[in-house]
Amino acid sequence: MGAAKKLSSVRRDWRERDVRVVLAALIVAVATVATIALFASQLQSTLISSASSFLAADRKLEAENGIPVPPEWREEAERRGLKTAEMIEFSTMVFGNDNFQLVAAKAVNDDYPLKGEVEYQLGEDAPRQVSARGPDRGNVWINPRLLRLLDVEIGGSLEIGNKALTVSGLLIREPDGGFSMAALAPRVMMHSDDVAATNVVQQGSRVEYSYLYAGEESDLNAFYRWLEPRLEPSHEWESIRDGEALSQSLLKAERFLLLGGSLAVLLAAVAVAVASRQYAMNQRDTVALLKTLGLSSHGIGQLYIGRLALWGLVGIVGGLLIALPIVWMLNSLVADLLERPVDFRLDILALTPALMTAVVSLFAFAYPPIRRLRNVPAMRVLRSQPGESGREAWLDIGIAVVAVFGLVWLYAREVSLVLALLGGLAALLGILMVLGWLMVIGLRRVSGGGNAWRLALVALYRHRRASLSQIAVFSMTLMLACTLVLVRSSLLDDWQAQLPEDTPNHFLINIAPDAVDDVEDFLQTRSLPLDTLYPMVRGRLTELNDQPVKETVSKDERVGALNRELNLTWMDQLPADNRVVDGEWFEEGQRSGVSVEAELAEKLGLKLGDKLGFTIGSDKVSAEITSIRTVQWDSMKPNFYMAFPPGGALDAMPATWITSFHLPAEQKSELNEFSRKFPTISVLEVDHIIERIRSIVQQVTQAIEAILVLILAAALVVMAAVVSATLQDRQREGALLRTLGGRQSLLVRSTMVEFALLGFFAGVLGVAAAEAAVWALQYRMFEGEFRWHWNVVLSIPLISAVLLSVFGRLQLRPVLEVSPMLLLRRLE
Amino acid sequence: MKDQTTTTSDIAGIMLKATNLSHRVDLADDTLTILQGVNLEIKRAESVAIVGRSGSGKTTLLGLLAGLDTPSEGSVELDGATISSLSEDDRARLRAQRVGFVFQSFQLLPALSAIENVMLPLELGGHENPEAKAKDLLVRVGLGERLHHTPRQLSGGEQQRVAIARAFAADPIVLFADEPTGNLDNHTGQAISDLLMALNREQGTTLVMVTHDEHLAARCKRQLHIEAGELSEPATQNAPQAESIA
Structure with missing residues (x-):
C-alpha cells in the first residue's frame, strides 16, 4: 500500500481517538435510526393490516339498496388481481325450541374474511379457536x-x-365487528349459499350486500377509479377506518419511536461535530507538513473527503449490522403479541433516513471543520500561526442547523416535532448567551488564591469560551436525553391512566328508555359501577349549510361518517376526557347547537357556525355548530361524533340508551342473568380487546425502553467526545500546576469544583430546555397534558454536576500518577 | 548525480534571490514588523547558515524563502521563478519538485513507518518507483534495518535521519533546514550535521539553514546574521559575494 493511500485507511484512522468517537457516533446513529425506521415501518404495515382486519378486507363496497351489484364488478376486480369475498346482512327472526328472537344475520361465502380471522368456540367452556373462514354450508x-x-x-x-x-x-x-355499535341484535353467521333456501331475503326486504376486496394498494385504487363512475348513491365505498383503539395506541408508540429516532439523529450530529472538530484541530500539523511536501489544497481536500466517505461507509455498514438483528427481534415480539405471524419485510425505503443520517451528519457536521484544513498555512510546520483558533463560521452553523432539522423532518414528517426541538434549542442558546455574559461580568473580579473554589472560578473565567461551548454541548445532550425520558414517562403514565384496572370492558347498547332504571338497579345491586348513560339516536348527516352534504364535500374525502348512520347524543356535561378546542360548550339551559368531534370537523371542513342537517328516520333535524371537541377514542367509553344539548333538537326523536361498565372476570357469569332479564339489550364484550391493548402497551413499552438505552448510549458518546476533547490541554495544565508547586489535593478539588459547576449549569439549562420542548410536544404530538416534572428539574442539575466532577477527576488521574516532568515530556 | 544542474548553476549562478523583503503581522491593536527590507542572493550549491537570537526573524525568513508563506512586501525568486507571486498550489507544486525540508521537531507522520514517511514526497511528486528509492536513501542514512519502524519506535537521532532521507528523496535543488540539531544532544547532533553536510555535498544541493549551533553554522560556506528583522553578513567572514549583503 502506498504511503499516501495509507494515510486514509480505516485501520489507521481507528487508532485515533477522535475518529473512533466519530465512527462510534455514526454507528450508533445509523443503528438507532435504522432500527426505529424499520420497526416503525413494520409497525405501520402491521397497523394497517390489523386495521384491515377490522374491515376484514382492505376495501369494502356496500349496497344498501338491497340489490346485488352486477357480477362483472367482481370479475373486473379479480382481473385486476384483487381478492374478493361477499356477504349479505339482514335482520330476521330465528326459531329454536319454541323460542324466537330477532337476530342480525350475516351470510358469508367461502372467501370471507380476506383479512383477519373469525374467532369461535365449540362449546361455552371449550377453548377459543380461530378460522380463516366462516361456517360451512348448513351450519x-x-x-x-x-x-x-x-x-x-x-x-x-x-x-x-x-x-x-x-x-x-x-x-x-x-x-369486522370491531367496536361498531351497529350490531344491536345478537349475531348469527351462516353460509351465503344457504340464504336462498331460507326465502327470507326477497325483493324489497331490508338487506345489505357487501363486497370485500384485498390486494395491492395501487390495484385497489385503480379498481376504484374504474368503479367510481358506475356507483350509485346507495353504494358505499369504505376504506380502513381510523379511530380504532388499537391503532391509536400503536400510533402513539410509533410517534414516540420517531421522536426517539430524531433525538438520536441530533445527538449523533452533536457527537460527530465535536469529535470531528477536535480531529481537524489535531490534523493541522499533518496538513501543514503535507503542504510543505508539495500536496496542493485540492489534494488535501480529496484526501479528507475520501476519508469522510470511508467513515460514512463504516458507519452505515456497522450501524446496519447492529440494527438488523434488533429489528428482527422486535418483529418477532410484535408477532408474539398480535398472536399471528408478521411478514418480515426489509423495507429498503425505510433505510433511507438511516443512510441520510450518516451522509448528512458527515457532510454538515464533520465536513466544515475538515474543509477548513485546506486553509492551514504550510508555514505551520515552522511555527503555529495566528488566527487559527478554529472558530466556526456562522455559515457552517447555519448549514448544520438546516441540515439536521431537515433530516429530522424527513425522518419524522412532523413539523411540530421539528419546531419543538428547534424552539428548545433556541431557548437554550438564548439562555446560554445571557449566562456567558453574566460569567464575564461576575467572574472577572475573582482572583486566584489557595482556595479550590477560587481556582475553579478563575479557570472557568480564563477558559470562558471553552467553558461556554462545553456547557452548550452538555446542556444540549441533557436536553435531548431528558426530553426523551420525560416524554416516555408521561406517555406511559397516559397509557396506564387511559386503561386503568377498572376500565369499562362491557358496553350495554339498545337500552329502551323504560328499562334504564331497571338496568341501573340490576348493576347497582351487584356493585358494578355504571358509567354515565347516554341517549343514542341514529341519524345520517345529509346537509351542510342547506346544501346536500355529498355535493359540498369533495368525493376524494370519502369520509366514512357521511356514508353511514352516526350515533347522535345529547349531554349537558362535557365528558372528562373530551376537550373543547374551538367554540364554547353548551351553557346551562342552552337548547340549540351541536358539538362536533374535531377530526371529523377537519375532514369535512366544518367550522363554528356551520349549519348541519341530519336525517333521522323520516325526520329532519338541523343545528348550528357551537363547539368542536377532541375525543379520546381509545378510552373504552361511549364516544360520539355529534353531541346536542339536552332538551334540544334530538329530544323528540326515538332514542335508546348506551353505557359502559367494568365487569371483573370473576363476575362474568352475571352476564347470563342479565341477558335473560334484558333480552333486547345488546352486550358488547370488549374485555379481550382491552387485554390485548394492555399487552401491546406493555410490550411496546419494553421495545421503547430498549431503544431508549440505545439513545442514552449515544448521549454518553457525546459526553465522552466533549470531555476527551479537552483532555490534553487539561493534563498539560495540571502538570504545569504541579511543577509550579500546586498541591495535589488543591488540584483535585479545584478541578472537581470546576467540572461540578459546568455540570450544574449545563443541567439547569438542559432541564429548562427539555421542559420547554416536552411542553410543546405534549401539547401538539401526544395530546396529553403537560405537568412539571419537579423531581427531574431538581435532580438533573445535581446528577450532572456529580457526573461531570467525577469525569473531571478521572481525567486528572494520569496527571497525579506520574511525575510532572514525565507528563510534560509525554504531552509535548 | 546532479551533473546537469551543476553545469547550469555555473552559467546562471543565482539559485535564490530575495529583494527588499518585508514581513509584518497585524495584531489586535498594533502591527509587528518581523522582517524589514531584506536583500539576499544565494548561489547554486552554496551552503548558507542564518543565525540570530530567538525572535530575530530567522524562521520567518526561512519560511518566506521556501515559499511556505508570502511576504508583506518584496519578492522571492527560486531557481528563476518568482515564488512570492505564485498561488499557494503553484508554490506547493514547486516545493514538491525542487525543495526539501529538515525540521527541528522532525515532523514525521506518526502513523507511517520510516519507509512510508520517505515515500510520501516521492508519491506526491509522481515518482515511478518510490519504494526502491526510499529504501536506498534509508540505507544511505544508516537505517536499512529499521525501514518498517514507526517514528515512536525510533530515537530522536534516528527520526532526524528519516527526515533527512525524506528531504533528499525528491532530488531537491534547494534544501531548507530549521534548527536540524536543535532537539538533539551534542553527540547525535554532530552525527546528524555530518550526514546532512555529506549528502548535501554529494547531491550538489543548495542548503539554507537556520541554526543556533555555532559549530554547524561554521560548517556552512556563508553565515548571515539577523537581528530585529535586518540581515547582515559579518565582515570577518570570508565572503566573496558582497552583493548579497543588505
Whole structure:
C-alpha cells in the first residue's frame, strides 16, 4: 500500500481517538435510526393490516339498496388481481325450541374474511379457536347469548325462514365487528349459499350486500377509479377506518419511536461535530507538513473527503449490522403479541433516513471543520500561526442547523416535532448567551488564591469560551436525553391512566328508555359501577349549510361518517376526557347547537357556525355548530361524533340508551342473568380487546425502553467526545500546576469544583430546555397534558454536576500518577 | 548525480534571490514588523547558515524563502521563478519538485513507518518507483534495518535521519533546514550535521539553514546574521559575494 493511500485507511484512522468517537457516533446513529425506521415501518404495515382486519378486507363496497351489484364488478376486480369475498346482512327472526328472537344475520361465502380471522368456540367452556373462514354450508355460528335466549344447544338446530340450520359453534369475534355499535341484535353467521333456501331475503326486504376486496394498494385504487363512475348513491365505498383503539395506541408508540429516532439523529450530529472538530484541530500539523511536501489544497481536500466517505461507509455498514438483528427481534415480539405471524419485510425505503443520517451528519457536521484544513498555512510546520483558533463560521452553523432539522423532518414528517426541538434549542442558546455574559461580568473580579473554589472560578473565567461551548454541548445532550425520558414517562403514565384496572370492558347498547332504571338497579345491586348513560339516536348527516352534504364535500374525502348512520347524543356535561378546542360548550339551559368531534370537523371542513342537517328516520333535524371537541377514542367509553344539548333538537326523536361498565372476570357469569332479564339489550364484550391493548402497551413499552438505552448510549458518546476533547490541554495544565508547586489535593478539588459547576449549569439549562420542548410536544404530538416534572428539574442539575466532577477527576488521574516532568515530556 | 544542474548553476549562478523583503503581522491593536527590507542572493550549491537570537526573524525568513508563506512586501525568486507571486498550489507544486525540508521537531507522520514517511514526497511528486528509492536513501542514512519502524519506535537521532532521507528523496535543488540539531544532544547532533553536510555535498544541493549551533553554522560556506528583522553578513567572514549583503 502506498504511503499516501495509507494515510486514509480505516485501520489507521481507528487508532485515533477522535475518529473512533466519530465512527462510534455514526454507528450508533445509523443503528438507532435504522432500527426505529424499520420497526416503525413494520409497525405501520402491521397497523394497517390489523386495521384491515377490522374491515376484514382492505376495501369494502356496500349496497344498501338491497340489490346485488352486477357480477362483472367482481370479475373486473379479480382481473385486476384483487381478492374478493361477499356477504349479505339482514335482520330476521330465528326459531329454536319454541323460542324466537330477532337476530342480525350475516351470510358469508367461502372467501370471507380476506383479512383477519373469525374467532369461535365449540362449546361455552371449550377453548377459543380461530378460522380463516366462516361456517360451512348448513351450519351457523351464533352469539353465545342466543344460546340462552333460544334455549338451544351446540349441535342442535334453529330455523331461519324455511331452512333448518345446525348450530355448530359460538361466534366470539368476527374480524369486522370491531367496536361498531351497529350490531344491536345478537349475531348469527351462516353460509351465503344457504340464504336462498331460507326465502327470507326477497325483493324489497331490508338487506345489505357487501363486497370485500384485498390486494395491492395501487390495484385497489385503480379498481376504484374504474368503479367510481358506475356507483350509485346507495353504494358505499369504505376504506380502513381510523379511530380504532388499537391503532391509536400503536400510533402513539410509533410517534414516540420517531421522536426517539430524531433525538438520536441530533445527538449523533452533536457527537460527530465535536469529535470531528477536535480531529481537524489535531490534523493541522499533518496538513501543514503535507503542504510543505508539495500536496496542493485540492489534494488535501480529496484526501479528507475520501476519508469522510470511508467513515460514512463504516458507519452505515456497522450501524446496519447492529440494527438488523434488533429489528428482527422486535418483529418477532410484535408477532408474539398480535398472536399471528408478521411478514418480515426489509423495507429498503425505510433505510433511507438511516443512510441520510450518516451522509448528512458527515457532510454538515464533520465536513466544515475538515474543509477548513485546506486553509492551514504550510508555514505551520515552522511555527503555529495566528488566527487559527478554529472558530466556526456562522455559515457552517447555519448549514448544520438546516441540515439536521431537515433530516429530522424527513425522518419524522412532523413539523411540530421539528419546531419543538428547534424552539428548545433556541431557548437554550438564548439562555446560554445571557449566562456567558453574566460569567464575564461576575467572574472577572475573582482572583486566584489557595482556595479550590477560587481556582475553579478563575479557570472557568480564563477558559470562558471553552467553558461556554462545553456547557452548550452538555446542556444540549441533557436536553435531548431528558426530553426523551420525560416524554416516555408521561406517555406511559397516559397509557396506564387511559386503561386503568377498572376500565369499562362491557358496553350495554339498545337500552329502551323504560328499562334504564331497571338496568341501573340490576348493576347497582351487584356493585358494578355504571358509567354515565347516554341517549343514542341514529341519524345520517345529509346537509351542510342547506346544501346536500355529498355535493359540498369533495368525493376524494370519502369520509366514512357521511356514508353511514352516526350515533347522535345529547349531554349537558362535557365528558372528562373530551376537550373543547374551538367554540364554547353548551351553557346551562342552552337548547340549540351541536358539538362536533374535531377530526371529523377537519375532514369535512366544518367550522363554528356551520349549519348541519341530519336525517333521522323520516325526520329532519338541523343545528348550528357551537363547539368542536377532541375525543379520546381509545378510552373504552361511549364516544360520539355529534353531541346536542339536552332538551334540544334530538329530544323528540326515538332514542335508546348506551353505557359502559367494568365487569371483573370473576363476575362474568352475571352476564347470563342479565341477558335473560334484558333480552333486547345488546352486550358488547370488549374485555379481550382491552387485554390485548394492555399487552401491546406493555410490550411496546419494553421495545421503547430498549431503544431508549440505545439513545442514552449515544448521549454518553457525546459526553465522552466533549470531555476527551479537552483532555490534553487539561493534563498539560495540571502538570504545569504541579511543577509550579500546586498541591495535589488543591488540584483535585479545584478541578472537581470546576467540572461540578459546568455540570450544574449545563443541567439547569438542559432541564429548562427539555421542559420547554416536552411542553410543546405534549401539547401538539401526544395530546396529553403537560405537568412539571419537579423531581427531574431538581435532580438533573445535581446528577450532572456529580457526573461531570467525577469525569473531571478521572481525567486528572494520569496527571497525579506520574511525575510532572514525565507528563510534560509525554504531552509535548 | 546532479551533473546537469551543476553545469547550469555555473552559467546562471543565482539559485535564490530575495529583494527588499518585508514581513509584518497585524495584531489586535498594533502591527509587528518581523522582517524589514531584506536583500539576499544565494548561489547554486552554496551552503548558507542564518543565525540570530530567538525572535530575530530567522524562521520567518526561512519560511518566506521556501515559499511556505508570502511576504508583506518584496519578492522571492527560486531557481528563476518568482515564488512570492505564485498561488499557494503553484508554490506547493514547486516545493514538491525542487525543495526539501529538515525540521527541528522532525515532523514525521506518526502513523507511517520510516519507509512510508520517505515515500510520501516521492508519491506526491509522481515518482515511478518510490519504494526502491526510499529504501536506498534509508540505507544511505544508516537505517536499512529499521525501514518498517514507526517514528515512536525510533530515537530522536534516528527520526532526524528519516527526515533527512525524506528531504533528499525528491532530488531537491534547494534544501531548507530549521534548527536540524536543535532537539538533539551534542553527540547525535554532530552525527546528524555530518550526514546532512555529506549528502548535501554529494547531491550538489543548495542548503539554507537556520541554526543556533555555532559549530554547524561554521560548517556552512556563508553565515548571515539577523537581528530585529535586518540581515547582515559579518565582515570577518570570508565572503566573496558582497552583493548579497543588505
